[in-house]
Amino acid sequence: MGIGKMKKHKEMLRRSVLRRHLPETHWFTRARALRMLRSYSRIFIKPNHGSGGTGIVRVKRLRSGYEVRCGLKRTYVGSASLYKAIKSYLKPSGRYLVQRGLRLAKYKGSIFDARIYMQKPKKKWSISGMAARVAAPHRFVTNYQKGGHGVKLKRVLSRLFKKRKKVKRTIKKIKKISRLIARTINKRHSIRELGVDLGIEKNGRIWIIEANSRPGHMLFTQLSNKTPLYKIMKNKRLIRRRYL
CATH class of the missing domain: 3.30.1490 (Dna Ligase; domain 1)
Known part of the structure; x- marks a missing residue:
């Protein structure tokens, strides 16, 4: 069984930088x-x-x-x-x-959030892939298993914010939060992969929805650019060989 949501929530609450992003x-x-x-x-x-x-x-x-x-x-x-x-x-x-409950921003009429795929094949955490998870019509969850589909995150944010600077700032912030989440949870748990899900409001406010210690990678098979998927699979093989 994976790490419970409440345990991860409490661990993140201890970090003041993360606390303001936790609902x-x-x-x-x-x-x-x-x-x-x-x-x-x-x-x-x-x-x-x-x-x-x-x-x-x-x-x-x-x-x-x-x-x-x-x-x-x-x-x-x-x-x-x-x-x-x-x-x-x-x-x-x-x-x-x-x-x-969060009021997530929408892309083409459906809510979306950001999935950041974190991996630690060696000594440091790195971001292997980032994608927007767009909910299926009439759904209030964005998960792949519930019909959600993957879209390039930059494309979705560019449609939401229009200004290139705001898109750049948001992506930078997303990366910073994701790395801090991975390091925080890794302090108490022996993990090598983490799926960070971040909600984004219309005004650009970022919320931490979930940090999944057993992330799925199927979302990344839907992106036209397969580089993140290849990176995820390569790192999975490295992690298996080194640590399992």
Whole structure:
């Protein structure tokens, strides 16, 4: 089993540089979810262990009541039935987090985030690949397993910001945050690969969505430029030979 989301979140919280990029996150309880819905218009409830966007529940505050959504299923409820509706989508045996919902920027009408593929084949962490993960239509998660597709990150950011300087600054910031995340988590865990997922708002604010210690590389097969994919596969072979 991989490193739990809450453990990684707490480790990143200790770094002041990362703290400002972390959305408010707590263990899920009925009281905590209701309290966060008073502060934010939407929240996400995520399994502590798990990947691929499976089992994530989004709760959205409406003018009258709430929309509770998991995958393509959705329920509209009032306050009295909210907790029951949320619980119907959760596995009784699993532990869940509740997290502030982000308003991610869009590319061609669909939300996107950035996947940064970090690897450490030798002594230092390096970025093997960067791509935008664009959600499938009508989805609120961007994961490849849920129909998300890969697009060159620079192309997506250029469409969002228009100004070349802003694109350059954002990519530089993304790289800096990703390297710091990898070093922070590596301090307490023996890892050689990390998939960093960063959310970007319309105004350019960057949020840390997830740091996956078992990242998939299929997203990079969809890019027309195969250089990142070849680099990822080469480093995977190096890591296997040296450390496994």
